[in-house]
Amino acid sequence: MSKVKYYYDPENLSYKKISPKRGRKIGFALLFLLSAALFGFLGFIILLNTSYLETPKDRFQAREIQNLSINYKLLNKKIDQIEEVLGAIEDRDNNIYRVYFNSEPIPMEQRKEGFGGVNRYKELQGYNNSDLVINTTKRVDVLTKELVIQSKSLDEIIGLAKGKEKLLASIPAIQPVKNEQLKRMASGFGYRSDPFTKARKFHYGMDFTSPQGTPIYATGDGTVLKADNSLSGYGNHIEINHGFGYVTLYAHLSKYNVKRGQKVKRGDVIGYVGSTGRSEAPHLHYEVIKDGEKVNPLNFYYGSISAEEYINISKIANQENQSLD
Template sequence: MSKVKYYYDSETLSYKKIESRKGRRIGILFLSILGSFLAGFLLLVLYLNIPQIETPKEKALKRELQNMQLQYSLLNKKMDQIQDVLANVEDRDNNIYRMYFEANPIPEEQRRAGFGGINRYRNLEGFDNSRLIIETNKRMDILTKQIVVQSKSLDEIAELAREKEELLSAVPAIQPVKNEDLSRIASGYGWRTDPFTKVRKFHYGMDFTAPRGTPIYATGNGRIERADNRSTGYGNHIRIDHGYGYTSLYAHLHKYNVRVGQRVLRGDVIGYVGSTGRSQAPHLHYEIFKDDRRINPINFYYGHLSPEEFDEVLKKAQQENQSLD
């Protein structure tokens, strides 16, 4: 039940009941609602225009956003460092490794190629930091591709190095008879006097004088191609196929201890000095073939002799004397 309200009438000196008016009550209610709305609107405007006023959730989100921006900034700096390291590797790859192994450098446009086709970053658009996120992802993708290209290049270099190692191991690169076992170098490559006819003829190898039974060494890795005495003038002789177009020949042997098809390594003992075939005295006649053409063996002792020893061998080999076969 609503309470009855009175007011004091000074003219009649009595209390009179206050009559309630419906319109007035509605007006008061309307003014109350309007006041509440205006107060709320003012508070909203005030809230939106004063950045210092933040809810705890907004503060947490703001901190998270700042941390994300910091992490992306640090990530870009790390990518700058990686890019510098990669650029250094690429430079060495093109100008040192590939040059050494006689391989063509990788074109710059292949290393720096981007990504064509559809927009790969559409799902990252529409956010406040979309540009930062998209640019970072682009850099990461391009850097990843460059690393893949460089990785494949290094795989190729490793394969070239393996082949180069095989080549260097195969090329005849040492003397077939050790210096301490030599009596002398009887004759070198070039025009010499034939010991039997005394006529000047071209001598296609080098003669190493040594006592009968002196060990003879394979001058490079390879496969025994021949080990017999069925070649005119050579007597017991061995031919080694080194691959890469190289073949070495060892003639006038006392005996050999290898068989056809056997794999030998540089420095393996393959036979012993003798004087079989067309020979005047115990010695080793040594020849090198490149692509079936005889070449001067003096150019292939870099893996065995010191510079002084090589100069001495060169002087003796250039003397135009009589050969022993």
């Protein structure tokens, strides 16, 4: 029950009852209804942003978002494992494969380098899980780039391996005359006495004394450059280009078993021992040229003799005796 209000009338010296006007009552009623509607609307908005008022669609979307968040976290764990495996491959690539093939390692800064410039992930910003999604996407992009770099590196390693295999087959790595067919090692690489002038001069090859007609073997894979007597003093001789800067020369032959331009393999018979040209007795004069410079052939016999045989030949070859050419 509403309170009754009075006012004092000084003329009549009495209290009179206050009767509110009808229009004012209607105004208060409208103000009350408007306030109630406003507070109701605000309350509805607040409820929409809480979990107390969810539609089935809202609940479904919330579960989808939660599932996506869980899947992204699982994906990051898998990326951790992939990065660990790839890191091990990169380590072997830099510290084993490339070291073996004398190739420069790929800097880790280059392998792990990200993507600069334009913001590639702008469209992923502004969502509840944007940080998680952007971080995962960045990691996948970097991982993809690392895999491309590693794939190209392994392609290069395969090429180097094939080249290495060809190199190993091409290096002149055996004696041109078999030990059982040798009479003796007459002279080695270094200063020797000339058989004709008796003067001391540098001998640029090794002389293998063998009977006339003893087979001579190609010491590595290659292509015959010469099979003639065009070089003064060498008589009938053969030159083989092995590639990789290696050339071998076989001199004083009695006859050839190959011709210019022919491909040969290590161990093929290319000619026979003789005494043509400037020669004192049947023997093979053998030279190894690397990058245009004549080097000691003794350093290349690891493919056909034992360590003990190498020591014995080395002792004989290093004696400053008389050469046979």
